[in-house]
Structure formats: structure tokens, C-alpha cells
Amino acid sequence: MPPSAFGISPRGRGGRGEWRDTLASMRLLTGALLLLACLAAACGSGDEAVRDTATATSERAERPATITQQQQTQPRQTTVQDTTAQEVDQPAEPQSEPQADQLPADDVGVHKGLRSERHVLGEPDAPVEIRYFGDFT
């Protein structure tokens, strides 16, 4: 076949074909690189999201444990910080009612071997004694 039969020499046609192949390969390579970059970016942000979630979860998990430890180590010493933490994370415990032996008494002593309390209202020297017997005294 003569070289001028198609106006393109076999070598020249072959050179253009190689160029086109090279260009197509570069496009494919560029596309693949862009795709990889997008995937890498997506995976990177996903890792951060997972890490944030894990951090938040562990913080929430550690906080009640810390409060519990404080209560165990200091069961009767309630600080302002402890109270604040309990108000946030736990329902407040009902305040204990005053015990009977904590009631105000003007004179507390022993009468006939028994504990005696004399509550004086008004005139201390008033010659009146009221003795009360009830179910719960």
C-alpha cells in the first residue's frame, strides 16, 4: 500500500494513535487520582467523626464513674462541686429529716435513769407540768 493512499503515513498515523492513547491514559490517570483524592478526603472526615463520637461516649461514660468514686471516697462530705454534678446527672437525694434527738430542747438530761427532755415555752418558772402519753412519743 502506497504511503499516500490514505494521506497518512503508517508511521504518522501510528504516532497520532499513540498520542491519543497517551492522552486517554492521562485522563484516566487524572480521573483515578481525583477519585482517590475524593475517597481519601471522605475517609478522613469519617475517621474524625468516629473519633469525636468515641470521645464523647467515653466522656459520658467516665463522668458518672467519677461521681460515684467521689461519693465512695467522700460519702459524708458534700462539696459544692459534688452537689452541682449530682444536680446535673442524678436526681437530688431527699434531705434527711431532723432526728428526734436533734429537736431543740431547753433542758436535756436523765430522769430516773431515762433520758428526759424539758421544753420550756414562755415563762421558764411557770409552775405547770404537762405530761403527755401517746403512741409515738
Place this chain on the structure above:
Amino acid sequence: MAGDETLFTEAGLRRQITFEGLDYDEFVRCMTDQRTAPIVRASLAEGESRGVTGTPWVFVNNQQVDPTFEAIEAAVEAALEAGQ
């Protein structure tokens, strides 16, 4: 009281104590340790020696009065006048 015969069973006490918001285990400890039993027995003996047959029972200067505000007030006023 008469309507609930299960109140003084263990289950009834637990139900009532829990309903009142008390710690049942602490209640049982207080009830069984007998620490205040001498005080209760002495109060019972004193009441019996004074002729107390029920509660509430009130004495004003060793005189029994009705356990009402009006009766106690009158007894106190009388005691104050007698003391003057």
C-alpha cells in the same frame, strides 16, 4: 387497721414502710436491735402506774385532762392562777 390484716406481716410492713419512703432494712434494724426497748418499757410502766389506759392521755400538774386544746388551756390557766 382492722381493714388490713396483712399490715403486720413482713410483706405488709415492707409495703407500708416503702410507701412511707423509709429504708426498710434500716427500719428492721431499729425494730430488732432493742436499743430503745428500756425507754419504751419504762414509759409503759409509768403510764400504768398513773392509770393510763389509752392514748392520747394528758396530765397537767398530775391531774388528768381531756386531750383537747380547750381542756388543756383551761387546766393550764387554773394551774397558773393557783401558783400565783
